[in-house]
Amino acid sequence: MEKDGVSKSARVLWKLSCFFRKFIVSTLSVGPIPAHVAFIMDGNRRYAKQRNLEEGEGHNAGYLALKFMVYYCLELGIKHVTAYAFSIDNFKRSPEGVQRIMDLMVEKIEEELSQVDNTYSKMGIRIHFSGNLELLSQPTKDAVKRLMAATAKNSKVLLTICFAYTSTNEIVHAIEQTCQEKMADQMELEEPNVVKLADIEKHMYMAVAPDPDIIIRTSGESRLSNFLLWQSANCSLICFSQLWPAISFWHLLWAVLKFQRNYYYFEKKKKQI
């Protein structure tokens, strides 16, 4: 028997897995839960290539994986989730590849907007796009702004999608804003240390969220690729060898367990500071 295109057995399995996950989550919640988890979603194209699919299907699968991870983070009580969707460096890819991603983004945003009351509002997920949005085409920019406006009132989880983003571009933008502010404040030339850390931080695209506690990268690469460089000063870096569409609840569970194992040691270190 099928309802909304989903078979009864699939529903039963999903409910069983929800129950099992709730049990694990309640056990984990005895310890500290990270406030902010960031994902570098690497490996979509390789995933499609391995399964002889078109490149666009890999990004589709990646999008689904992101939705599931946000859901699992919501269950775990993680308040901030950041995902590295599209880097400014990715504009150097083939124009067809870039256009495919932009079209996919607009298509998915339209889909989400049609169901925003049923999904994001119910679950309390607010979506924010971080990055140099001026680099996007007008249709993409409009779609992005509409989704941000539609979910602005939700407050349980903040999902930040880094789109047209690189950390160096973010820092340059913050420095430019800081310099303009200092010039407007008519700062004294002789005064040392006119610029403080907080002056730069408040102009960052990622000022909406606290610094991440964990950055997870898939596909086995061990580098930041210009993602959250400023914010990753003291966060844990975890690399999984699986490709992004293959990520699952178990990876998140492992990451949280590692975080909990090191949490008290780093809190002690922070107190010494």
Next chain:
Amino acid sequence: MLFSLNFTLPPIFFTNLSPQSKPFWNVPLHWRLKAKNQTSHVPKSPLCWTAEQELIQQGKGENSVEEEEEKVFHLGLEDQTLPLGLRREAMPRHVAVIMDGNRRWARLRDLPVGSGYEAGVRSLRKIVELCCQWGVKVLTVFAFSSENWFRPKVEVEFLMSLFDRGMQEDTGSFLRDNIRVSVIGDLAKLPETLQELIINLEEATKSNTRFHLIVAVSYSGHYDVVQACQRLAMKAKCGLIEPSDINESLVEQELETKCTEFPYPDLLIRTGGEFRISNFMLWQLAYAELFFAQSLWPDFGEVELLKALVAFQQRRRRYGNAPAKFKALEVACVEF
């Protein structure tokens, strides 16, 4: 049920290792060392022999404190052979190291914390020597973070005296071996005698070209960007630039790493088993490959450095571009 969560790189297997089939200058360094000490011929290598197993067999798997104390810090300039498994054309130009684990090393041996730092200095000398031999151009080491000022005063004073002593003792070696030394960080917080020593050392070695050692003292990545922003704000105030002119290139020119031709590390090695960057060179590490070693810094020797460099050479660096553009590099990085 759990996926295999692979955190470490696969073990490296060296095959086709018959040193007698290669010219003498291609024989790996550690086999040549063995040949120096023995009159017998260099042994035949079994299949699937790793560099680590070879070095452990010779008792070179772990740094010995006594051996290191007796060694004079001197480069074997005549010995330019790369160990087996490393390709000179794929060596990273700039390696950055977070030297973590000195205090734990001392605690594990019931030694005072100072002994841990001294062992760390010996390890650093060894790594500088190896990097010189293996073709790395720049080595940046994270010696003292801005946050370390909050450590106990006795420990901080000991570290300052250790820097002082180390620079004085090794000045001769740096000059002899054509090594340029730069110190980056908020040097105004250091004792004045140490500041003077640093200025003199930088001046004396500034025209050396063979190797560049950058020591980060009282440094943090945040501090680096903030001081760059400060300089740019001053320039904007003086009318030299407009705030809208500020771009990545201008910021790069104001960062502390402007002293080197290669300001961006290709490889970051962190010892001590922690998986974090701890506020080190945040801007410059944008595309660096990260390698986290479990061993503590005083134990980080030739074998561990070799592992890190081999792992680096196996990685595919795409810089966000389509893989097709880096096809040549992919082919070069395929298993030997």
